[in-house]
Amino acid sequence: MLEVDTQARSKPAHPVPEEGLSIAEAARRTGVSVHTLRYYERAGLVVSPVGRTTGGQRRYHGVDLKWIVICTKMRATGMPIKAIRRYAQLVSAGAGNEQERLALLEAHRAEVAAKLAEIQENLRLIDHKIDVYRGRLAAGDADQLWAPSQPADAR
Secondary structure, three states, X not given: OOOOOOOOOOOOOOOOOOOOEOHHHHHHHHOOOHHHHHHHHHOOOOOOOOEEOOOOOEEEOHHXXXXXXXXXXXXXXXXXXXXXXXXXXXXXXXXXXHHHHHHHHHHHHHXXXXXXXXXXXXXXXXXXXXXXXXXXXXXXXHHHOOOOOOOHHHO
């Protein structure tokens, strides 16, 4: 069972019809481009083959849309395509590899947490600089803020 809790809703706003959605509608609903959907399929990032009409047109179902959301969020957090592909392979293989899936997700989570900590540290510096500028502007001595001077021969 594919479990996705992107915005815990009791019922989807627009249920997927039984015959599925066109690639354009799937792209619209997931917020990715048609090109991205095709790429995910070619790159082996999907967990099951995307359905097709008798004319060969792709048809996306609810489980496909949920998986696309997972892929998109993993990419947005910096997970490499290779890791997403491996995760998709493990999910596709079914039961018996849950420990490997968990290890993959935990390793990625640790990387995201480290990046987030670095970003938070950088944000603290920016907040400090904003406080300094606000204070100096309020005090009327902003012209005293440090500015590097150029050597005489560089002017």
